[in-house]
Amino acid sequence: MIKLKKISALYKNKNIKSKLIKLLVFYFSSVLLITSCMKKDVSNSYDEKPYVLTTFTILADMASNVAGERLSVRSITKPGVEIHGYQFTPRDIIRAKGAELIIENGLGLESWMYDFVNSLGSVPSVSLTDGMKPIMIEGDAYSGKPNPHAWMSPKRAMNYVDKIVEAFIEIDPDGENEYKTNALIYKNKLAKLDKELRDSLNLIPKERKVLVTCEGAFTYLAQDYGLKEAYLWPVNSENQVTPRRMVNLIEKIKESGVPTIFCESTVSSKEQMEVAKESGSNFGGVFYVDSLSDPNGPAPTLIDLQKHNIRLITKGLVFNAVNK
Numbered sequence: 001m002i003k004l005k006k007i008s009a010l011y012k013n014k015n016i017k018s019k020l021i022k023l024l025v026f027y028f029s030s031v032l033l034i035t036s037c038m039k040k041d042v043s044n045s046y047d048e049k050p051y052v053l054t055t056f057t058i059l060a061d062m063a064s065n066v067a068g069e070r071l072s073v074r075s076i077t078k079p080g081v082e083i084h085g086y087q088f089t090p091r092d093i094i095r096a097k098g099a100e101l102i103i104e105n106g107l108g109l110e111s112w113m114y115d116f117v118n119s120l121g122s123v124p125s126v127s128l129t130d131g132m133k134p135i136m137i138e139g140d141a142y143s144g145k146p147n148p149h150a151w152m153s154p155k156r157a158m159n160y161v162d163k164i165v166e167a168f169i170e171i172d173p174d175g176e177n178e179y180k181t182n183a184l185i186y187k188n189k190l191a192k193l194d195k196e197l198r199d200s201l202n203l204i205p206k207e208r209k210v211l212v213t214c215e216g217a218f219t220y221l222a223q224d225y226g227l228k229e230a231y232l233w234p235v236n237s238e239n240q241v242t243p244r245r246m247v248n249l250i251e252k253i254k255e256s257g258v259p260t261i262f263c264e265s266t267v268s269s270k271e272q273m274e275v276a277k278e279s280g281s282n283f284g285g286v287f288y289v290d291s292l293s294d295p296n297g298p299a300p301t302l303i304d305l306q307k308h309n310i311r312l313i314t315k316g317l318v319f320n321a322v323n324k
Ligand SMILES: [Zn+2]
Pocket: 084, 149, 215, 217, 235, 236, 290
């Protein structure tokens, strides 16, 4: 059985800086809470159901599939927002204080979680990568830290679903059958996606099975589905683009002869387009990785996101390769 973490137990022994941040956040939260109570309770922006918050849109989609009609699921960050260094707001805290559960990815993805959960009191949280063996980042300033993007491999996304089921049963034992049934239906969809991904990647000639992206977010997918990867920077952060990283990537692209390179929706593609130009490769478009798109965009769900990426990969590495 999964053990949900109580925030207070999990995040103790913290430094003065954090306490100051907590005090400031508490102050602004209180001001907002008072003003919002004067208008209407913030939680009324959801329906009457108990609600669960996730740190980003992709986890919200997965959790919604498991929750069915029993729970409301919402994401703290909006579609398109950069999630690694997100700056949470007092409103986020107020929403989270009313939640039954906070769902995070873990593995250092949400650098803001420490201060966030420190401001909540006793709302339980679960990290969906707990117990998962991480792949470590290699050969950069982040060397030796875990790569957090495990959801990008459909195979591992199924483990996320299992963790969500366990956490939901913990907060709502009466919903066990419903959560398990919903999870089974969703995992079947992920299994179909797994096959579609394998079949599509099999079309790529072996020597061109190199996925070049802006962020090193495809490490799990690459390992589980037989690709090599190269990227402009390992994890989204400040100062992520440096001339040295650009030159290194240009050299790798020239060596491998990969015809098409890509970037991701939550960061600027400007430098990657420059890399494409300098290396003589094509720029193949924008992947969705750290966030879903808006409902009307190409990636409103995790499954749509994967299908969108698969289409770009196939177009860039199979069909463009023929004309190269
Ligand atoms: Zn990322």
